[in-house]
Amino acid sequence: MPSTIEKLHILGEAAKYDLCSSTSTPRAHTPDSIGRATRAGVCHSFLPDGRCISLLKVLVTNSCIHDCKYCINSTVNTHCTKRTITSFEAEELANLTMSFYLRNYIEGLFLSSGIVRNANIQAEIIYDTLHLLRNKHKFGGYIHAKILPGIGYDELRRISELADRVSVNVELPNKSRFEETCSTKNYQTDILKPINWLPSLKSKGMIPAGYTTQYVINAAAETDEEILNCVFSFYKDDSNFKRQYYSTCLPLNDDKTLPKKLFLRENRLYQIDWLHRIYKYSSTELQSVVDDSGFIPLNIDPKITLARNNDIFPLDVNKASYFDLIRVPGLGPTSAKRILSLQKQKVPLTRPQQLKSIGVVLKRALPFLSIGSKTQLTLEQFTNGGK
Ligand code: SF4
Numbered sequence: 001m002p003s004t005i006e007k008l009h010i011l012g013e014a015a016k017y018d019l020c021s022s023t024s025t026p027r028a029h030t031p032d033s034i035g036r037a038t039r040a041g042v043c044h045s046f047l048p049d050g051r052c053i054s055l056l057k058v059l060v061t062n063s064c065i066h067d068c069k070y071c072i073n074s075t076v077n078t079h080c081t082k083r084t085i086t087s088f089e090a091e092e093l094a095n096l097t098m099s100f101y102l103r104n105y106i107e108g109l110f111l112s113s114g115i116v117r118n119a120n121i122q123a124e125i126i127y128d129t130l131h132l133l134r135n136k137h138k139f140g141g142y143i144h145a146k147i148l149p150g151i152g153y154d155e156l157r158r159i160s161e162l163a164d165r166v167s168v169n170v171e172l173p174n175k176s177r178f179e180e181t182c183s184t185k186n187y188q189t190d191i192l193k194p195i196n197w198l199p200s201l202k203s204k205g206m207i208p209a210g211y212t213t214q215y216v217i218n219a220a221a222e223t224d225e226e227i228l229n230c231v232f233s234f235y236k237d238d239s240n241f242k243r244q245y246y247s248t249c250l251p252l253n254d255d256k257t258l259p260k261k262l263f264l265r266e267n268r269l270y271q272i273d274w275l276h277r278i279y280k281y282s283s284t285e286l287q288s289v290v291d292d293s294g295f296i297p298l299n300i301d302p303k304i305t306l307a308r309n310n311d312i313f314p315l316d317v318n319k320a321s322y323f324d325l326i327r328v329p330g331l332g333p334t335s336a337k338r339i340l341s342l343q344k345q346k347v348p349l350t351r352p353q354q355l356k357s358i359g360v361v362l363k364r365a366l367p368f369l370s371i372g373s374k375t376q377l378t379l380e381q382f383t384n385g386g387k
Contacts, residue, residue: 004096007086014062014073014083018112018146018169018214042106053107053142056100060125061087064114066149068171068182070219070249073114075184077252087116090128097129098137108142108164109133119150119190123159130162142209149190156194160201165209165242168195171216173230180220195234202240210242217266219249223294225287227269232283235276244273261298268296275303278333279326303329304364313368317355318348330364348372 002010043057063085064073071077088096093111100106111129115122126145133139145163147156160166170191172178178187185191198211213234215227227246234241246269248262272289275281288309289302296302307313307329315324317339325336338358342349349355350372356362 002084002086004088004092007088007092008058008096010084010086011059011062011088012057014114015057015059015110015112018057018110018167043110054105055108055110055142055144056097056106057110058088058093058112060093060111060113060122060129061085061116062114063087063116065117066115066182066184068185070171070181070216072252088129090125090132093129094132094137097133098139101139101141108144110144110146112146113148115148115150119148120152120155122148123151123155127155127158127162130159134162144209147194149185149194151194153197156197157201157206160198160206163207165211166198166207167212167214168198169214169216170195170230170234171214172220173215173222173226177220177222177226181216199238199240210240212241212243212245214245214247215269217246217248217269218262223290224265224269224296225290225294228272228283228287228290231273232276232287236283243277246270246273264298265296268298268302271302272296275306279303280323281306281327301329303327307368314370315368317369317371318343328360328365328368330361332359335359 042054044052044054059073062073062083064071064075066074067076068074069076072083097106097109111126113122113126126148130143130145133143142165143163144165144167145159147159147166147168149169156166168191172181172187175187178185178191195213198207201207202210215230217227231244234244246266248266272286276283276286285306286302289296289305291297297305307327310327312324312327315328317325320339322336322340325331325339326333331339335355335358339349339355342358352362352366352371355365355369355371
């Protein structure tokens with residue numbers, strides 16, 4: 001029987017496939033350092049107010065009845081790697097979270113789980129853990145709970161009353177792709193149904209930090225076009241969708257030969273997501289970057305593609321609106337606001353170096369701007385900035 005710390009190593013490691021931040025970077029440490037919490041699955045996440053916090057990211061159990069082919073916990077992957085099956089009790093997990101919290105290792109908890117018998121029994125353990133934390137330990141910190149496929153409404157509601165954020169992983173962008181990867185779950189009833197319950201729970205004051213979902217990339221033959229159709233249908237129908245995460249299907253053994261282009265694909269999907277949420281590009285604009293084969297080109301930044309196809313360029317930097325400025329490659333919301341402030345003060349920008357000093361990446365931005373009626377580079381001269 002593994003000790004609590006041994007369980008933490010096993011179930012923290014097994015939780016690495018669940019994302020709650022696109023920057024879940026391990027902490028730097030040396031082998032002899034103290035406070036070494038990375039093996040136990042400490043990750044970083046961003047709160048709605050922009051603060052970065054450390055979360056204990058762990059599973060309740062790494063046992064599961066489902067056969068998702070991309071998951072290390074699935075019934076079809078037991079041969080891939082030697083692993084010890086183990087589980088936490090609710091009280092053990094609540095005590096562990098508090099002991100980490102009181103040592104300042106973490107500021108919150110991200111809790112997920114495999115499913116030993118059925119989703120509702122497992123959800124009850126997640127609920128019991130959260131209930132102990134909130135009521136016995138008076139823990140007021142951040143909790144992100146993963147919602148298990150096939151959960152019932154009452155179980156989802158009870159968890160949503162205690163968690164700050166929940167996530168229901170859609171995994172694949174449509175029913176047919178989903179069925180390529182799993183035969184034991186139903187896309188409509190196990191995944192989409194719980195997702196559809198979330199807006200009304202949020203409207204009742206639960207899950208104050210909203211909810212997210214995650215796609216596993218390259219687990220089936222899904223195209224980027226299919227993924228983006230699903231992504232934008234969620235964002236369009238529901239403004240409470242805070243984030244959607246894209247996670248490349250990792251090899252389940254120690255195979256180090258995974259092609260880099262798979263991670264570039266993941267990165268391109270994050271760029272599109274970012275351009276939609278932060279830069280307010282429409283779904284139609286963003287879907288136009290997908291090529292005839294249904295994929296976002298890997299060899300060029302999508303913002304460059306969009307700018308090249310947009311006839312508003314070159315923009316007069318001293319007259320352009322915020323909305324147009326943030327469409328310039330190499331120019332983001334912060335530098336656009338600074339330019340706007342200079343426009344309001346009637347301080348004209350006359351030299352590229354002035355732009356550089358307010359944070360604009362000149363190499364990328366200059367072909368799309370005119371400064372003092374001059375365009376600094378033509379699009380033809382611009383050859384390397386978009387790579
Ligand atoms: S339901 Fe979740 S834990 Fe279980 S096999 Fe599928 S992805 Fe893994």
